Amino acid sequence: MEYTSRALQGLAGIGGPRCxxxxxxxxxxxxxxxxxxxxxxQLEKDSIRCSFYPQNGQCLKERCPYYPLQ
Structure with a gap:
């Protein structure tokens, strides 16, 4: 439950429509x-850049931490 709570907090912190x-x-x-x-x-965290934003008409763009054009 603790991990689930943290993940949901992370999602809520970004807000916006579902992606x-x-x-x-x-x-x-x-x-x-x-x-x-x-x-x-320790697991390595890669720098994630989304390549799916052109296919999502509700993309948050600059408000999304994974948007590649920021």
Missing amino acids: CKRDAYVSIETAIDYIAQRYQV
């Missing part, structure tokens, strides 16, 4: 942080 890719990216990055803190296992 499956953004939700997945936030969840994965939250999992990496959670695993490091809880289990002392």
